[in-house]
Amino acid sequence: MSGKRDEIMDVAERMIRTHGYNGFSFREIAAEVGVKSASVHYHFATKADLAAAVARRFRERFEAELAERSTADSNPLSDWRDLFRGALADDGLMCLCGILAVGGNDLPLEVAQEARQFMLDGIDAISNLDGFSAEDGARIMAQLEGAMLLARSLGDPTVFDKATRHLV
Amino acid sequence: MSGKRDEIMDVAERMIRTHGYNGFSFREIAAEVGVKSASVHYHFATKADLAAAVARRFRERFEAELAERSTADSNPLSDWRDLFRGALADDGLMCLCGILAVGGNDLPLEVAQEARQFMLDGIDAISNLDGFSAEDGARIMAQLEGAMLLARSLGDPTVFDKATRHLV
DNA sequence: GTCTATAATTTGATAGAC
DNA sequence: GTCTATCAAATTATAGAC
Numbered sequence A, B: 001m002s003g004k005r006d007e008i009m010d011v012a013e014r015m016i017r018t019h020g021y022n023g024f025s026f027r028e029i030a031a032e033v034g035v036k037s038a039s040v041h042y043h044f045a046t047k048a049d050l051a052a053a054v055a056r057r058f059r060e061r062f063e064a065e066l067a068e069r070s071t072a073d074s075n076p077l078s079d080w081r082d083l084f085r086g087a088l089a090d091d092g093l094m095c096l097c098g099i100l101a102v103g104g105n106d107l108p109l110e111v112a113q114e115a116r117q118f119m120l121d122g123i124d125a126i127s128n129l130d131g132f133s134a135e136d137g138a139r140i141m142a143q144l145e146g147a148m149l150l151a152r153s154l155g156d157p158t159v160f161d162k163a164t165r166h167l168v
Numbered sequence C: 001g002t003c004t005a006t007a008a009t010t011t012g013a014t015a016g017a018c
Numbered sequence D: 001g002t003c004t005a006t007c008a009a010a011t012t013a014t015a016g017a018c
Helices: A003-019 A026-033 A037-043 A047-069 A076-091 A096-102 A109-127 A134-154 A158-167 B003-019 B026-033 B037-043 B047-069 B076-091 B096-102 B109-127 B134-154 B158-167
Strands: none
Touching (some): A003 A037, A047 A096, A047 A109, A076 A158, A096 A109, A096 A134, A096 B096, A096 B134, A109 B134, A134 A158, A134 B134, A134 B158, A158 B134, B003 B026, B003 B047, B026 B037, B047 B076, B047 B096, B076 B158, B096 B134
């Protein structure tokens, strides 16, 4: 039913993950979707609403993909690593919540909170794996996000592999 | 002699580390320094020039502080950790080059390259420590940057400690 | 749901007086 | 070196017709 709404979110997600929160506009999104910016405002009242919706969807999708990927005999840490690496491999996109986390200090509250929740969920999930502590959760989430940051900065996805190989 | 120029760079650095590259303007800087935006343009022709100068200074200062801190019997990794942690403790500021690294895809080339150089220098320096490999360099830089990102997102500097305690 | 039109603001940057 | 004044462009957002 809401095909256009999803399409807007798709374009917004890619733009945020490429240029950051301050690096996209309603007009650019509208142009790419094939409508006018007023129509984007029909679907999302404000820029913060759109960004928060995109972040929430990203978080839920990540969780779902993780559940789908994990089987009885899979290495959980390997699943985490693969999921992060997947986004990077596609087209050098950074983790959406990592981007939002860094821009945190001037983001609308609702957007920053979605990014924050993503990090909290990740730490929590890893902490609850067999043989892992809360500190392990923070350490590994930091390693994965940092590896993305480094790979993106250097424009070389294999840096992610080097920086996370010890995890598996 | 160039007191104003340094003052402009100080304000710009804090603004970039708080709001990112797209989150500050010449007018805001001018207001805080106590001049008009045209005067800022006198010292730095373009926004990219200013950001690149700030990033270069940050990189050189980091290098100098590292050298100053390292003594014969100090643990090098501990120095690295302390330096990153120091910036965070002050007022929740993120590593300037980490911020720029994340916003990389649409930054002016000269700015992105300064951030890139910071990461390369860091990886290289750690790699050259006794008993460390190139992969260790990437792993530890990723860990430090990721720990800052995580601590900033959660608004809790102690997250940095948890995520990097294993390094020392 | 999408459009045209526009308001109100902010932005990076420049010209020229002093 | 700093100022006033200004430009051209872009931004988020809204009003109202269709």
